Amino acid sequence: MSLTPSRISVSYIFFTIGFIYASWSSRLPRLMEVYDIGDAELSTVLLTIAVGALVAMPLTGIVIVKTGSKRLTAVNSLLFVLFTLLLLHSPNYFSLLVMGFCLGMMNGSVDIAMNAQAIEVEEGLGKPVMSSFHALFSLGMLAGAAGSYLFIGMQIDLRPHLLFVGIASMIGLLISHRYLIEDRIRSDQKQSTSQKWRLEVGLLFIGFIAFCCMMGEGAMSEWTSIFLVEVAESSEAQATLGVAAFSGAMMIGRFGGDWSRAKFGGPILIRGGAILAVVGLLLALVLPGVWMSTFGFLLVGLGLSNIVPIAYSIAGRYPGLPSGVGISTVTSIGYAGFLVGPVAIGYLSDYQKNLLNETGGSWLGSLAGLQVGLGFVLVLFVLMLVLAFKKI
Numbered sequence: 001m002s003l004t005p006s007r008i009s010v011s012y013i014f015f016t017i018g019f020i021y022a023s024w025s026s027r028l029p030r031l032m033e034v035y036d037i038g039d040a041e042l043s044t045v046l047l048t049i050a051v052g053a054l055v056a057m058p059l060t061g062i063v064i065v066k067t068g069s070k071r072l073t074a075v076n077s078l079l080f081v082l083f084t085l086l087l088l089h090s091p092n093y094f095s096l097l098v099m100g101f102c103l104g105m106m107n108g109s110v111d112i113a114m115n116a117q118a119i120e121v122e123e124g125l126g127k128p129v130m131s132s133f134h135a136l137f138s139l140g141m142l143a144g145a146a147g148s149y150l151f152i153g154m155q156i157d158l159r160p161h162l163l164f165v166g167i168a169s170m171i172g173l174l175i176s177h178r179y180l181i182e183d184r185i186r187s188d189q190k191q192s193t194s195q196k197w198r199l200e201v202g203l204l205f206i207g208f209i210a211f212c213c214m215m216g217e218g219a220m221s222e223w224t225s226i227f228l229v230e231v232a233e234s235s236e237a238q239a240t241l242g243v244a245a246f247s248g249a250m251m252i253g254r255f256g257g258d259w260s261r262a263k264f265g266g267p268i269l270i271r272g273g274a275i276l277a278v279v280g281l282l283l284a285l286v287l288p289g290v291w292m293s294t295f296g297f298l299l300v301g302l303g304l305s306n307i308v309p310i311a312y313s314i315a316g317r318y319p320g321l322p323s324g325v326g327i328s329t330v331t332s333i334g335y336a337g338f339l340v341g342p343v344a345i346g347y348l349s350d351y352q353k354n355l356l357n358e359t360g361g362s363w364l365g366s367l368a369g370l371q372v373g374l375g376f377v378l379v380l381f382v383l384m385l386v387l388a389f390k391k392i
Contacts, residue, residue, distance in 0.1 A: 007129065009176035010117050013077055014133045016169045017110060018140025019147075023165050024084055026148040030158045031088070035096060045100045050339050052104025053111070057335065060112040061328025064183070069116035074177040076113055078170055080106040085166045088159050108335070112328045119316035119327070120181050128266075130309040131257025138251040203318060203329045205391040206311050209270070210334030212384035213307040215341035216277060216300065219377045220246045223345055224297055227284070227370045234290040242294050246301035253305025266310040267392045274385035276303030281378045285371050307384075308334060314392075345373035 024031075032042055064072060083103040090096040118133045144165075151161040224246055225239040253273075261269050280299025283292055311334070315326035 005179040006181050007121050007125065009179040010114065010121050011133060011136050012172060012176045013073065013110075013114050014118075015136040015140035015143075016173060017077065017080065017107075017114065018137035019144040020081055020084055020140075020166065020169055021107070022141040022144025023148055024088070024162055026145045027152075027158050027161070034088070034158060035090075035093060037093065041093065045096060048097050048100040049104035049107065052101040052106075053108030053335060054104075054332065054339070056105040056108035057112055057328050057332040060109040061325040064113065064116055064328070065325060068183040069113045069120065070180040070182055072113040073110065073117050073180055074173075076106050076110040077173050077177075080110050081166050081170050081173070085162060088162055108331075111335075112331055115312050115327050115331070116183070116316060117180055119313065120183055122313065123184065123317070124181065128258040128261040128313070130313045131254045131261065131306050134309045135251055135254030135257070138247070138254060142247075142251070202391075203315060203321075203326060204333070205387055206315055207330045207333030209384050209387050209392070210308055210311045210330050211337035212380040212387075213277075213304050213311070213337075214334040215337035215380055216281075216304055216377055217250075217308075218338040218341040219345055219374060220297060220300060220304075223370060223374065227288075227374065228290060228293055231288045231370050232290045232293045238290050241290075242297045245294050245298040249298045249301030250305045253302045254309065257306035257309060261306065261310065266314065267388070270307050270310055270392055271385070271388045273303040273305065273307050274381065274388045276300070278303075278378065278381045278385055281374065281381060285374060285378065288371070341377065345370070345376065348373040348376055 028042065032038070035041075037045075060072065080103070083099060083106050087096065087099040087103050090099050114133075115130075118130055122129050147165065148161070221243070224242040228234040228239040228242045257269070264272075277300050280296040280301075280303060282296070283299070284296030287293070287296075311330055312327055315330040318326040
């Protein structure tokens with residue numbers, strides 16, 4: 001059977017999940033108005049979504065072993081869209097939190113399942129395609145944000161907007177589910193308990209590489225524009241260039257990632273990406289001008305673009321383990337970095353600002369808050385680089 005329809009179907013699912021996620025997240029200000037909540041209440045909603053995802057990710061790996069990723073991808077992609085709609089039709093704040101937790105569980109679960117499906121397609125095709133799937137997720141987010149801009153311009157409110165795109169997406173998902181494929185059982189999956197423990201310890205190193213990478217992704221997404229305003233003293237309009245440079249480089253890097261991986265191999269691509277990330281962030285921190293920092297963030301985006309897709313691909317093929325177990329282990333560790341990173345940077349930056357007021361004359365005290373906060377990310381990038389050479 002030709003795997004081309006399966007590849008198109010999985011591509012559509014990646015695109016749709018990114019599209020729906022960006023469609024509602026880009027309209028969070030309107031969500032706050034609808035439910036009459038402030039920043040603290042919204043943070044709690046976002047926290048319940050994150051907790052739901054973290055709860056679901058390891059459980060999904062166990063379920064995939066029993067049922068396979070085909071059924072889980074089909075069911076949970078539909079449930080993800082459904083809970084997005086239910087989130088916006090909650091009668092009160094408490095139910096909003098409950099729906100947020102459920103949405104997070106579906107988000108975390110479908111993330112594992114669709115990546116496991118991507119591994120099956122990649123193995124069936126016999127060539128790297130994982131980066132292209134992640135590129136389409138990024139493209140879906142870009143399309144979702146652009147769609148929100150258009151709906152706002154047409155003065156279409158949040159609920160009818162999401163209802164329209166949600167129903168349209170679910171129809172496409174129902175069609176695409178026909179072409180998903182069953183998981184293959186590899187001959188090396190029967191291992192002793194001690195062998196499995198050693199294999200899982202090896203996965204922790206891959207997971208920590210994903211942790212460092214995703215912490216960097218979260219840091220760049222949340223703090224790039226603020227860094228350019230506070231440290232590089234850019235205008236608010238110029239600050240958007242940093243986010244655009246990082247996000248655009250991520251997407252372009254992923255679209256070229258499969259070709260690069262086929263030509264040079266996954267380990268070289270991870271090591272080269274880690275080097276680019278270290279150099280780019282170092283430039284942004286040491287030479288914090290508007291254009292140099294923006295260029296540095298572009299290098300970070302290009303460097304990080306293929307590390308997580310390749311880590312997932314390695315985890316999904318890890319000897320002796322079903323693809324869902326490997327991916328769920330690495331994703332759970334990596335996603336924790338994505339959640340913890342922006343928060344940790346904020347606390348470090350605030351601590352440094354207080355230190356600056358107290359010891360402005362010392363070398364350490366003269367550093368701006370976000371230079372120290374993002375300096376912590378730079379340290380993790382260096383650790384990621386060391387692991388890439390030692391463990392990949």
